[in-house]
Amino acid sequence: MAATYVTVAELRANLGIGSLYTDATVEEVCQSSEDLLNQYLWFNTAPVVGTALQDGVATLMLANPNAFVATQIVTVSQCGSPFNGTVTITGTIPPSTGTTSVIPLFMYNWGNVNYPNGYSFIQYAKAGSDQTFHKVAPYGLVTGPDHKTQSYATTPAIREAAMIVAVDIWQARQVSQTGGVGMDGISASPYRMGYQLINRVRGLIQPYSAPSSLVG
Known part of the structure; x- marks a missing residue:
């Protein structure tokens, strides 16, 4: 099933990569972003x-x-x-x-x-x-049954978070050691795929996060 939080077409347009890469390659990044966010979002x-x-x-x-x-x-x-x-x-x-x-x-x-x-x-x-x-x-x-009034795939904050994470994943494929600067300005985790990856979007997903993901 194709990713819905950020689609192949949306990621292509944002990155400006046109048709340089196959749909399958871009879809893997979109799906990785969605899978990661789903670990933090609240579901029944x-x-x-x-x-x-x-x-x-x-x-x-x-x-x-x-x-x-x-x-x-x-x-x-x-x-x-x-x-x-x-x-x-x-x-x-x-x-x-x-x-x-x-x-x-x-x-x-x-x-x-x-x-x-x-x-x-x-x-x-x-x-x-x-x-x-x-x-x-x-x-x-x-x-169980989905009681949300709006699915995460149509929630703007979740879609923005998915795009940000997808872009980070894509760019890390090219150059991994960029970004990841901590709040104090120190590069404690200089790699894009370090612990700072999800921290970049916590403000966006916080209202939709599962209580268990807020521990620690």
Whole structure:
């Protein structure tokens, strides 16, 4: 899927490179910019830290308490086969209205249901061979309904940030050791792709940043 925060045509025009480079090359830079910004923006998502499949029911362990509810349609990604895809939640643990949860075997400990504080589980129908509960690393992702009134692809501040980052990435391909001057005027990170890359646009993306990206 082509990048939408900054497009190939927009980046070409800004850089003045015309048709010197292929669309695929320019698109890689646009997509890299979008992927980077997405790590800081706020989405209706929850990380998947573990998965299991038992008797046609997939169970996902989320590092987020009560993230979703039964009957919601969500998209599971980065969890491998057969868990990925757009699914309808049939059950949650802790329970939510309409849930038909099946307590998986791995949650029993001496006859009691156990799960750590700060975590929750969702379940949905999925065909496939049984899989015992196992860790997912890097973490998978569950994406719920988008409640924003305006998509990030049409938000001016996000589009400007994406263009700035894309230009920096492109120019770093030519000469990497430029820019990166700290607030005190010292080049602590003289490379464009150092920690200063995202700092250049934090003011633009701050109102749209996920709380987790503001820590540290």
